[in-house]
Amino acid sequence: MTMHSATLAINEAIQKRRAAGEEVLHLGFGEAGLPVPDFIAEALRSAVGRNGYGAVVGSEEAREAAAGWFCRRGLATEAGQIIFAPGSKALLFAAIAALPGDLILARPSWVSYAAQAALLGKPVVEVPIPARSGGIPDPALLESAILEARARGGNPGILLLTVPDNPTGTVASEGDVRELCRIAEKYGLAVISDEIYAQTVHSGASAPSASAHLESRTIVTTGLSKSLALGGWRIGFARVPSNEWGDAVLQDMIGIASEVWSSLAAPMQAVAAHVLSEPDAVREHIQRSTRLHATVANAVCDEFLAVGAQCRRPEAGFYIYPDFEPVRATLERKGVRTSEELAAVLLDRYAVGVLPGAAFGDDASALRARVATSLLYGTSEQERWASLRAEDPLQLPWIAGSLEHLRAALQDLVS
Structure with missing residues (x-):
């Protein structure tokens, strides 16, 4: 029997937690996270x-x-x-x-x-x-x-x-x-x-x-x-x-x-x-969206690099794929030996939702995860438009707060 898609499953699971009042940093779902412009509507x-x-x-x-x-x-x-x-x-x-x-x-x-x-x-x-x-x-x-x-x-x-x-x-x-x-x-x-x-x-x-x-x-x-x-x-x-x-x-x-x-x-x-x-409006909207994706994905990548994880720099879209192999000894002392355990600890202990590398066919024992950054742009249409139009979106309180949440979680994870 085919399993529920891992990406859809984590999105639904996090939505349920949020509906129950939990504050969860959603880095598990590859939705582009932006509003519909009027010319498309x-x-x-x-x-x-x-x-x-x-x-x-x-x-x-x-x-x-x-x-x-x-x-x-x-x-x-x-x-x-x-x-x-x-x-x-x-x-x-x-x-x-x-x-x-x-x-x-x-x-x-x-x-x-x-x-x-x-x-x-x-x-x-x-x-x-x-x-x-x-x-x-x-x-x-x-x-x-x-x-x-x-x-x-x-x-x-x-x-x-x-x-x-x-x-x-x-x-x-x-x-x-x-x-x-x-x-x-x-x-x-x-x-x-x-x-x-x-x-x-x-x-x-x-x-x-x-x-x-x-x-x-x-x-x-x-x-x-x-x-x-x-x-x-x-x-x-x-x-x-x-x-x-x-x-x-x-x-x-x-x-x-x-x-x-x-x-x-x-x-x-x-x-x-x-x-x-x-039309020009479509081209301009895509360019502006891509700049936002690049800015936020690179900022999230910086947080993983800062705690010793390896990570290729993002070049497109809104994903990164950090590898915690350099800090494996620390994580194993905390009972984290697989990508599934890594994702579970991040979600259950730190309210950070990511997908384990194993979901993508990767070696289950590798400490890798897929991190999607595009749902950090805001939870309302107003916030998402502000993110898209901001000169420096990293200074917006909801994006800055999300980065601080992630920073604190990762620092404690590898401490």
């Missing part, structure tokens, strides 16, 4: 009367807008290559289901990939991430992992990349992505490139995409949940190659979609069409 209001079923793949208007969105990023795309869905998670599932072969994942990787493979009865081949970044299997280890899986009777057929990454908040290098695509082509793998965080790179640079190196066999999934904080609106879309292989995969994905979700809600398709045309 107006697009939804104007489409509220669209209550009819539409095409499974999405409206022509929305698909044309998505195609243009990809074209402006250097990837020539036509509307016929696009499919919309209620969230990119549904599209990831459909792609994994439509493609033959076992799933190759980075370890650690986002919690739902392996769970979706399990629902489909697909074996998973896990390959450790390189030291420099997450989201991808180490290129130096991938080929041997493929050969070992084949020797055991497996059939590795799908390589899933997350660029930028959840859980580590890092961005794989162009060279590493290119090398992974070379190996994928050599062994006839299909590539799924989860690029949901691609618009949140802190430097403003473009994130590398497998579609630049193996376009003919790469499916790109993305959506509006992270860049525009529209997670609850569930707007996802995918691009497939325009060739015989891509056409067949798209037809299979459409077949799955028609029996599972029918189509993305029509009002949300209108929102997608507006947003993906990228």
